[in-house]
Amino acid sequence: xxxxxxxxxxxxxxxxxxxxxxxxxxxxxxxxxxxxxxxxxxxxxxxxxxxxxxxxxxxxxxxxxxxxxxxxxxxxxxxxxxxxxxxxxxxxxx
Numbered sequence: 127x128x129x130x131x132x133x134x135x136x137x138x139x140x141x142x143x144x145x146x147x148x149x150x151x152x153x154x155x156x157x158x159x160x161x162x163x164x165x166x167x168x169x170x171x172x173x174x175x176x177x178x179x180x181x182x183x184x185x186x187x188x189x190x191x192x193x194x195x196x197x198x199x200x201x202x203x204x205x206x207x208x209x210x211x212x213x214x215x216x217x218x219x220x
Contacts, residue, residue: 136170137189142196144214153189157210168205175205
């Protein structure tokens with residue numbers, strides 16, 4: 127069986143963190159969620175982007191195709207240089 131290779135530009139590096147701990151870190155195909163303007167998708171080579179997500183699922187498709195859902199009260203998603211950083215539960219009032 128021929129092994130598929132994924133173009134390094136066809137993946138994103140994702141880091142999900144809350145407070146001072148990393149929840150998950152690895153390579154993904156996409157990140158999707160919803161902000162105050164509507165639904166959005168982050169794909170490889172996405173332009174720089176920052177948004178606040180409140181009470182909406184953040185759906186991730188990992189490099190191997192596995193689907194994972196994260197849900198936080200409030201989070202900030204930052205995209206730069208083909209890296210996605212999710213800072214979860216950012217509100218100090220929780």
